Amino acid sequence: MLHVTLQQGGASINPNNVRLRINGSEVAVPEGTTILKAAALNGVEIPTLCEIEGLTPYGGCRLCIVEVSGTSKLFPACTTPAAQGMEVTTQSPKLYEYRKMVLQTLLAERTHICAVCVANEHCELQANANNHGVDHVMYERNWSCESIDSSHEFLVIDRNRCILCTRCIRVCDQIEGAHTLDLKFRSKSTNVIMDQDQNWGQAMSCTSCRKCAKVCPVGAIYIENENIEFTKDRDIAAFLSKRRRRSR
Amino acid sequence: MSSEKARLATMWFYGCSGCHMSFLDLDERLVDLAKVATLVHSPIVDIKHFPPDVALTLIEGAVANVEQVETLREVRKRTKLLVSLGDCAVTGNVTALRNAWEHGDRAVLERAYADPSNLNAQIPNLVPKLLDYARPLHEIVKIDHYIPGCPPNADQIYYVVGELLAGRQPVMEGRSKYG
Ligand code: SF4
Ligand code: SF4
Ligand code: SF4
Ligand code: FES
Numbered sequence: 001m002l003h004v005t006l007q008q009g010g011a012s013i014n015p016n017n018v019r020l021r022i023n024g025s026e027v028a029v030p031e032g033t034t035i036l037k038a039a040a041l042n043g044v045e046i047p048t049l050c051e052i053e054g055l056t057p058y059g060g061c062r063l064c065i066v067e068v069s070g071t072s073k074l075f076p077a078c079t080t081p082a083a084q085g086m087e088v089t090t091q092s093p094k095l096y097e098y099r100k101m102v103l104q105t106l107l108a109e110r111t112h113i114c115a116v117c118v119a120n121e122h123c124e125l126q127a128n129a130n131n132h133g134v135d136h137v138m139y140e141r142n143w144s145c146e147s148i149d150s151s152h153e154f155l156v157i158d159r160n161r162c163i164l165c166t167r168c169i170r171v172c173d174q175i176e177g178a179h180t181l182d183l184k185f186r187s188k189s190t191n192v193i194m195d196q197d198q199n200w201g202q203a204m205s206c207t208s209c210r211k212c213a214k215v216c217p218v219g220a221i222y223i224e225n226e227n228i229e230f231t232k233d234r235d236i237a238a239f240l241s242k243r244r245r246r247s248r
Numbered sequence: 249m250s251s252e253k254a255r256l257a258t259m260w261f262y263g264c265s266g267c268h269m270s271f272l273d274l275d276e277r278l279v280d281l282a283k284v285a286t287l288v289h290s291p292i293v294d295i296k297h298f299p300p301d302v303a304l305t306l307i308e309g310a311v312a313n314v315e316q317v318e319t320l321r322e323v324r325k326r327t328k329l330l331v332s333l334g335d336c337a338v339t340g341n342v343t344a345l346r347n348a349w350e351h352g353d354r355a356v357l358e359r360a361y362a363d364p365s366n367l368n369a370q371i372p373n374l375v376p377k378l379l380d381y382a383r384p385l386h387e388i389v390k391i392d393h394y395i396p397g398c399p400p401n402a403d404q405i406y407y408v409v410g411e412l413l414a415g416r417q418p419v420m421e422g423r424s425k426y427g
Contacts, residue, residue: 112339116342130425135424
């Protein structure tokens with residue numbers, strides 16, 4: 001109990017803490033904390049897409065990039081641990097431009113047509129694009145023709161909207177324990193697959209738990225005939241992992 | 249008096265006219281707009297050729313055939329500020345759904361004209377040749393501003409047009425909206 005008080009009330013005096021500056025303010029967090037968490041603990045929000053509370057970080061989308069003084073390299077906040085003496089900047093014109101680029105490459109990579117998408121107005125990619133003033137995509141779009149699988153009783157995947165964030169794969173493996181989902185191939189040909197690249201309806205390991213649909217940030221995985229607004233649940237992984245820790 | 253007003257134009261390519269409906273949704277604000285601008289060309293006025301010296305042109309729709317490419321280039325020469333109005337103009341949107349298919353140009357013509365359920369099914373040879381891909385406007389000419397949305401709402405249109413006519417730069421952060 002005393003230890004907890006020390007961590008929360010007098011964080012800076014815990015010998016296992018690291019001290020760093022985020023946007024000029026000094027903060028102290030336990031060693032091993034990511035920059036993203038350190039920022040969140042101190043009320044600084046960094047935009048994210050692949051990251052989701054309760055699952056291991058992936059570092060794939062690069063929307064959460066931050067500047068660290070002393071190097072021109074940008075770092076993904078969700079996978080970079082906070083280090084002693086670090087000076088982190090989370091908002092700058094440079095970061096803003098890079099984040100806009102990240103969003104535009106995601107929009108250009110596959111066939112995103114919001115007007116006919118199940119996730120229209122409930123999509124994290126769309127919301128981030130809107131908030132960052134991405135009013136057009138400067139890259140020539142790659143009109144993808146990836147497969148759509150609706151062979152499952154009620155789950156559907158439209159790979160043309162998938163941003164390969166792996167949230168579905170991680171929740172299926174780390175929370176549901178099924179590991180039905182995974183990635184195949186690399187680069188442009190990468191895709192989410194079920195079991196040994198079977199149709200979802202034939203994937204024996206799937207428990208039909210719906211968690212993949214709940215965490216998918218876009219309109220790629222959805223439940224047939226269900227309003228996506230009610231399907232999505234960003235907190236499901238954090239909620240379940242917290243509950244399980246408690247019951248152990 | 250009217251000669252001091254800004255010369256405004258609107259156009260459409262491959263769109264559904266929804267963006268123009270949104271423009272008309274300005275309602276009574278159209279009266280305010282008419283005080284500072286005069287509409288010199290639009291699908292809702294009966295002028296066949298695109299006039300010269302236009303201050304601001306809003307274009308709805310994607311570019312999907314060879315004739316539109318030429319028209320767009322001509323419009324670009326005759327207008328000072330060119331705005332992509334709505335998702336079809338900005339991204340290709342629904343018009344570009346066919347882009348994901350190989351030979352999508354052929355597929356849409358067949359679906360529209362040569363469907364076996366039509367009597368005398370045949371593809372007319374009068375229509376301008378379709379491009380292999382439907383394109384957003386900025387892939388053909390330089391665009392000065394974008395108003396995404398399917399359709400964009402009247403407030404967004406009024407804001408952007410108002411700012412541009414006043415010589416200011418519209419700020420789209422938090423204002424633009426795809427879909
Ligand atoms: S997934 Fe999101 S960005 Fe993609 S089409 Fe759907 S709403 Fe738009
Ligand atoms: S429904 Fe559950 S078990 Fe099936 S793929 Fe999705 S997360 Fe995995
Ligand atoms: S299907 Fe959804 S959750 Fe899974 S990788 Fe694609 S975008 Fe991410
Ligand atoms: S949220 Fe950090 S890389 Fe995606």
